């Protein structure tokens with residue numbers, strides 16, 4: 113009997129579990145290696161843009177997510193520093209893009225992906241997850257990874273889905289690639305909607321149960337907030353330029369604690385109602401936001417990077433998780449045929465190249481746009497993409513899976529044109 117296609121996925125985050133689902137098929141042996149125990153609760157919400165939500169729907173996850181109280185984002189409103197409404201736009205993407213933008217608790221998405229990857233009730237051999245195992249090195253051409261402690265595991269394909277601080281990245285690129293501080297940090301908080309409903313000052317302006325994203329903008333600080341989990345929790349992201357933060361800049365990590373008193377000082381000038389959620393928060397996570405310049409490649413031999421490991425981006429477009437899901441779908445699509453015929457074990461690198469060729473321009477463009485929108489409009493020397501937000505929304509959302517995108521790229525229908533609008537500026541692409 114032929115030996116089954118063996119796949120190791122390093123990292124059991126959103127990208128790694130999505131890749132496990134996309135690649136799960138027949139008797140393939142798929143192992144996800146995750147450094148943590150996967151029991152940590154990360155209290156924050158995450159959004160899936162229309163096309164990624166459609167991919168997740170094709171995997172059959174919608175009922176699981178709805179049972180946890182996933183919500184569709186119905187609109188977007190912006191207030192200025194005096195607390196005056198500047199614009200309110202309904203945001204149903206259903207008619208235009210064939211899917212909604214959905215808002216989820218990160219833990220709910222992670223649990224649903226884990227269930228879909230590992231449960232025997234779906235087609236294909238269930239994926240196994242090995243927790244508390246940290247990968248320390250990788251031999252990209254041979255297809256082996258070494259775990260802390262010295263154990264070496266091998267596979268036909270290695271997917272590096274190990275996040276912004278990827279251990280695999282330096283083996284794929286043959287050098288360390290630093291993550292770049294972007295000049296901004298973010299506080300993240302989650303509070304119960306019920307506590308906000310008791311605050312007359314807040315509910316006079318905003319109904320926290322309504323599925324709308326609210327942004328309050330000063331010239332360089334902003335609050336972005338909205339409900340999740342069936343309107344039982346309210347999630348707040350507070351973006352601050354590093355130099356305006358009354359704290360020592362934290363290193364990027366999900367676990368750094370922010371100082372609530374210092375955060376309130378920073379947002380002192382914000383309208384009173386907008387500060388209510390900040391006052392109610394009992395704890396805040398603090399991230400120094402970092403991203404990557406576009407990488408010259410994502411693959412080497414049997415190894416390929418996806419998700420934040422390949423293209424970490426700022427959260428200003430809420431696209432990080434969605435791009436990881438799109439990468440995963442591309443792996444599933446281009447590897448779908450590999451067990452057919454005799455030669456597939458030799459084709460892995462060329463399929464990895466196909467994934468990179470299909471995905472990299474799109475991911476770099478969204479990365480650049482996310483960086484641009486973090487900067488005040490007046491800032492000089494930033495990257496510029498000559499697309500308005502509506503054009504960009506089209507670019508983001510008119511993605512019909514990897515096969516279709518590859519076809520469109522080859523036919524240069526639309527895709528090329530959008531790319532010529534991207535002036536790379538400070539985003540250096542090294543050859």
Ligand SMILES: Cc1cc2nc3c(=O)[nH]c(=O)nc-3n(C[C@H](O)[C@H](O)[C@H](O)COP(=O)(O)OP(=O)(O)OC[C@H]3O[C@@H](n4cnc5c(N)ncnc54)[C@H](O)[C@@H]3O)c2cc1C
Pocket residue numbers: 122123124125126127128145146147148157158159160245246247248273274275276277278279298300399418419420421425427430431432433434436
């Ligand atoms: C403040 C903030 C807000 C955000 N908001 C949004 C949002 O609203 N919408 C959105 O789409 N995105 C958002 N993002 C981005 C989003 O979280 C990421 O883009 C997404 O999680 C990337 O998935 P990933 O699987 O590539 O990486 P991760 O989810 O980071 O997963 C990587 C996994 O690999 C594991 N790992 C790392 N190294 C090793 C190793 N050596 N060995 C074994 N395992 C390892 C880690 O423990 C982790 O579980 C936000 C990010 C930040 C910082």
Ligand SMILES: *[C@@H]1O[C@H](CO)[C@@H](O)[C@H](O)[C@H]1NC(C)=O
Pocket residue numbers: 178179180181342
């Ligand atoms: C959502 O909340 C409503 C009203 O509180 C409730 O009737 C409904 O059952 C909830 N749905 C889920 C999936 O929790």
Ligand SMILES: *[C@@H]1O[C@H](CO)[C@@H](O)[C@H](O)[C@H]1NC(C)=O
Pocket residue numbers: 192193194195196197198
């Ligand atoms: C906020 O908007 C209102 C009305 O649009 C305007 O009168 C006010 O000056 C604005 N405040 C700031 C700080 O820009």
Ligand SMILES: *[C@@H]1O[C@H](CO)[C@@H](O)[C@H](O)[C@H]1NC(C)=O
Pocket residue numbers: 360361362363
């Ligand atoms: C951040 O991490 C670097 C390297 O790990 C360390 O040298 C530095 O002191 C850290 N900074 C803070 C503020 O913790």
Ligand SMILES: *[C@@H]1O[C@H](CO)[C@@H](O)[C@H](O)[C@H]1NC(C)=O
Pocket residue numbers: 355356357358377378380
């Ligand atoms: C901190 O907050 C206070 C009060 O808002 C402000 O005067 C000060 O300039 C801030 N920045 C630093 C770096 O302390």
Ligand SMILES: *[C@@H]1O[C@H](CO)[C@@H](O)[C@H](O)[C@H]1NC(C)=O
Pocket residue numbers: 162163166167208209210211509510511512513
């Ligand atoms: C993405 O959106 C387009 C436009 O609505 C739709 O035709 C397509 O099926 C979607 N892609 C995926 C992968 O679902």
